[in-house]
Amino acid sequence: MSLKFALLALLTGSPMTGYEIGKSFDASVGHVWNAPGSQIYPELRRLANAGLLNVEEVPEGRRKKIYSVTAAGRESLREWMNSPSTPEPTRENHFLKAAYLDWADPEAAQAQLQLWLAAFTQRLHIVEAVRDSLLNGTHPILRERLRTLPTDQHEAATAFKVFAFEGMAEEARQKIAWAERGLELLARLERTPARPADAPATQTARVTT
């Protein structure tokens, strides 16, 4: 339901084309909300039809459309922000899989845990980079946004974005630690299980692989 509000929120920063929104999603913002072009363009049009967005067509050569938020759009965003939302029920692939990792071959389990580790590490880097750019005034969208805001609101606008990205960073750190513990668990289990109580203690033989 909230692609709508993700778009409205983004466009309050500064007017943009659908293409640029897609780029933003691919870069920083995509870790807050993500969507492919095939979802962005139709949604933008719907929002424009509903009067929440303004379209400025730029027909000089290119056929591009710059969207900006109307007063009604700003009102709609404010309304959403003021109405409480409950967190959605969890539906995270990795927890489901983790709970049944004993079904996987040990190598596959290890590969999966390492893949998670890599993915969450990468996410952490990106999210920390965004947070830093918010703090040191490098973030282009926030920068634009602040230009249109009275100075006494700069702190809040910045602080909440930093707050959100700090939250994502923490989550990433937590999952990194979690994946590492998973690898340890796997190693521990592999050292013990299929031994029928009387196998020799020659663990040093299985060093490779």
Added chain:
Amino acid sequence: MSLKFALLALLTGSPMTGYEIGKSFDASVGHVWNAPGSQIYPELRRLANAGLLNVEEVPEGRRKKIYSVTAAGRESLREWMNSPSTPEPTRENHFLKAAYLDWADPEAAQAQLQLWLAAFTQRLHIVEAVRDSLLNGTHPILRERLRTLPTDQHEAATAFKVFAFEGMAEEARQKIAWAERGLELLARLERTPARPADAPATQTARVTT
């Protein structure tokens, strides 16, 4: 895509009816994966048609169907477990909203943060309770599952489930701390901003509400 595997995984524990699966979702398992009956029943039928599940109809009075996993179903599950999955792109409502909380009225922002706090706290309790029941052998589904498994695989089957639920617990704890920091931030911002540099320092007047 993984309701399919959630169902297969659950049913490897012990055969069940769609209704019982729904109950499990509402109780413990729902924090790993959740779905309403309207999604469960059709999916079960599809899986049965695909030969991954076995249906035992119990026509004695009730019209109920007990589903169990076939060899093909077990194979399909194993295949999924052995093929790596990348974590899905984030699309979490609360981070999106948090990033733009300056758009909300302070009271609404506070209410929202408190709602998150309450929801994550509740989630933490449930998830910890499940983890405990896994550890002390009270968890009914795991119990059933272990009955059909050789003893030397008990440890792994239990450990991975504990691992998953510990991960969820940590995530919940992290989000609780995050929401609390959000409340502090909000309080801090409310103490300072709209003051045009020469307002009196009589903060004690605003104690109520």
Added chain:
DNA sequence: AGCTTCATGTAATCCGTTACATGATTCC
């Protein structure tokens, strides 16, 4: 001339949510 990037979209399909329908059994 050909590749990359900019820029916008359609179509099919799938997954998920909400609302509603139905009827049997069990408990009070």
Added chain:
DNA sequence: GGAATCATGTAACGGATTACATGAAGCT
């Protein structure tokens, strides 16, 4: 007899993913 729980579903809709289509601008 009436309410709660057991048990299974249908229908409509909306949101998301994947694949494909199109064409201009700019660079090499």
